[in-house]
Amino acid sequence: MASRLRLSLANLLLLSVAIGAVVFAFVLRENDRRLISSQAAEVKTLRQERLTLSQQLGVLDIADPIKAYVIQVETEETRFNPRRRRYRVYLPELHPEAEYMLYCASGTIASQGFPYWEGSGWPAETFGYSISGSNISPGELTLDVHLVTTEEGDLRLDLVLLGHGSAIGTGLHDMSWLLEQRSYRSYDGGVVGEQKIHDPLGPIPVMRLLKKEHLNDEPATAPGVLVWIDPKAKFGVPGSQGPASAEEVRKLLSTD
8 A cells, every 4th residue: 555655656746747847848948939039029120220220321222133223311411401302323234235314304294104105104195394314324323413593593403423423404494392392292202211122124213293282183294303214225326315115125135
């Protein structure tokens, strides 16, 4: 009887130890899982904060080097200053014979689409705008957009590539409303620190500002300004101007 009792107590003790070990292992595993989950969440938060800070500083996160990237950057000069904007742009060098054109248009501007590009959404009946353009090379660029008051009292839009001097500009007749942020709507991004990724074989929007009081329907046309970049292919034609079509560019990129 005493032997059976001792055996039962020993079994009970072993069972208690086993249960305790299982419980301890479970608790330890749960603590480890929570710690790993917490650390992973912290790492994710830190990475996101780093990405956000980098983008606010104008550091492009070029995850795919064959895509085009655009980001609006806030600086001491641009903060609370409607006359100045700064953009960081990355344009891939997809082919030795491919280059880009920087354009600005003012006047009657559509809320979507781009001039020259059929099927982009630009209304065929849109008239009354003027366009200026300039060749630019692939790579990372800093583009400043300045609203300048001329001696005559009119506004002028100047696009300045830092390190390259003035690129292009266009007159802005009767567009003083651009100096009041409440008077216009921004399309194609326009949020500081929000990086945009685009197909480099199509039009690459940089800035589109349209007067609010004319925007009743979508898509709409209204007084405004548009800044964008087009791919331009060189086909050995001296003095060739204007953007190439997407089909022409793709054909060029496919040749050896």
